[in-house]
Amino acid sequence: xxxxxxIALGFGATVLMAGAYTFREGVLRVxxxxxxxxGQHVHVWVPAAIIPMAMHFVPRNQMxxxxxxxxxxxxxxxxxxxxxxxxxxAELVEVKDGxxxxxxxxxxxxxxIDAEEPGQTVHVSCPLATIDDVSRELASFAPAS
Amino acid sequence: MVNRTRKLFPxxxxxxxxxxxxxxxxxxxxxxxxxxxxxxxERWLHVRVISSNSKGETVRVNVPLDLxxxxxxxxxxxxxxxxxxxxxxxxxxxxxxxxxxxxxxSAKDGEYVTVQSEDADIxxxxxxxxxxxxxxxxxxxxxxxxxxxxxxxxxEALLSGSKDELDLAAGLHALASQGDVELVSVKDDENxxxxxxxxxxxxx
Numbered sequence: 001x002x003x004x005x006x007i008a009l010g011f012g013a014t015v016l017m018a019g020a021y022t023f024r025e026g027v028l029r030v031x032x033x034x035x036x037x038x039g040q041h042v043h044v045w046v047p048a049a050i051i052p053m054a055m056h057f058v059p060r061n062q063m064x065x066x067x068x069x070x071x072x073x074x075x076x077x078x079x080x081x082x083x084x085x086x087x088x089x090a091e092l093v094e095v096k097d098g099x100x101x102x103x104x105x106x107x108x109x110x111x112x113i114d115a116e117e118p119g120q121t122v123h124v125s126c127p128l129a130t131i132d133d134v135s136r137e138l139a140s141f142a143p144a145s
Numbered sequence: 146m147v148n149r150t151r152k153l154f155p156x157x158x159x160x161x162x163x164x165x166x167x168x169x170x171x172x173x174x175x176x177x178x179x180x181x182x183x184x185x186x187e188r189w190l191h192v193r194v195i196s197s198n199s200k201g202e203t204v205r206v207n208v209p210l211d212l213x214x215x216x217x218x219x220x221x222x223x224x225x226x227x228x229x230x231x232x233x234x235x236x237x238x239x240x241x242x243x244x245x246x247x248x249x250x251s252a253k254d255g256e257y258v259t260v261q262s263e264d265a266d267i268x269x270x271x272x273x274x275x276x277x278x279x280x281x282x283x284x285x286x287x288x289x290x291x292x293x294x295x296x297x298x299x300x301e302a303l304l305s306g307s308k309d310e311l312d313l314a315a316g317l318h319a320l321a322s323q324g325d326v327e328l329v330s331v332k333d334d335e336n337x338x339x340x341x342x343x344x345x346x347x348x349x
Binding site: 072076079083095 | 200206221347
């Protein structure tokens with residue numbers, strides 16, 4: 001009975017700590033809703049803390065390919081993400097074109113992109129620290145120029 | 146062992162609760178500090194385009210100059226490298242832009258170009274270290290006006306690179322040292338365009 005209690009306590013504390021860490025790091029959120037035709041609805045919520053960790057489990061050849069395709073842009077992404085972290089609350093771009101709407105801002109240390117047009121809405125929210133981590137990781141796989 | 150477990154439980158619970166509430170505390174701090182006026186010393190470049198056509202197009206862009214200053218040198222694409230953009234026609238139609246600018250810079254304040262015609266009035270002048278360009282287009286149904294105010298130090302910084310390039314990074318750096326200033330203002334029957342610099346992180 002005592003052993004079970006210890007295991008439960010250990011498990012509970014681990015879950016609580018992991019939950020607290022995940023909550024602190026934030027969540028990557030992607031919502032895509034299509035209301036036209038057989039509209040698709042994609043909702044992805046991923047704890048930001050696991051993204052850099054998960055990248056270590058991606059097969060090396062896939063990371064090399066990603067690095068080859070996107071690596072050259074990563075230093076720029078890294079600088080933008082790093083600098084934007086200094087502006088946790090900022091309205092960056094807002095475009096209204098009739099019924100189309102795009103809004104890019106930082107809120108609470110996250111980059112938030114909202115795009116709306118008739119029949120489709122896209123909302124993306126990603127912690128800037130995660131973008132910074134991922135860009136650094138991908139840049140390390142870029143072919144040497 | 147049971148006692149030890151019992152003693153550890155409050156400590157673990159406290160640690161977990163502290164970690165759980167840490168971001169909320171940070172978030173609250175962040176929210177309370179966010180306001181119209183940005184932190185001391187921050188300079189923001191704003192662009193606003195408002196169209197009065199049926200669609201009512203609106204564009205609002207707010208860029209921290211500090212961010213732009215650091216991001217531009219990181220762009221390595223086409224004609225833009227190391228914060229400098231290559232301009233092929235700095236010697237435009239036989240006019241050496243750099244020499245022309247040097248002449249304006251070293252000259253005294255005054256009006257340099259004044260054109261008055263049925264189609265448009267154009268005026269280029271210099272006053273208190275600022276270069277002004279004023280264009281009044283009379284051809285359109287409603288008067289169209291373009292006002293450009295460019296600090297000479299910024300133009301000087303832009304032209305500080307080699308002969309066929311503009312040093313954008315240096316230009317932004319020089320711009321950051323300027324006070325609140327409206328750089329470009331365009332008004333015509335359809336659009337209102339403003340580009341200005343201040344220390345606020347929102348447009349209106």
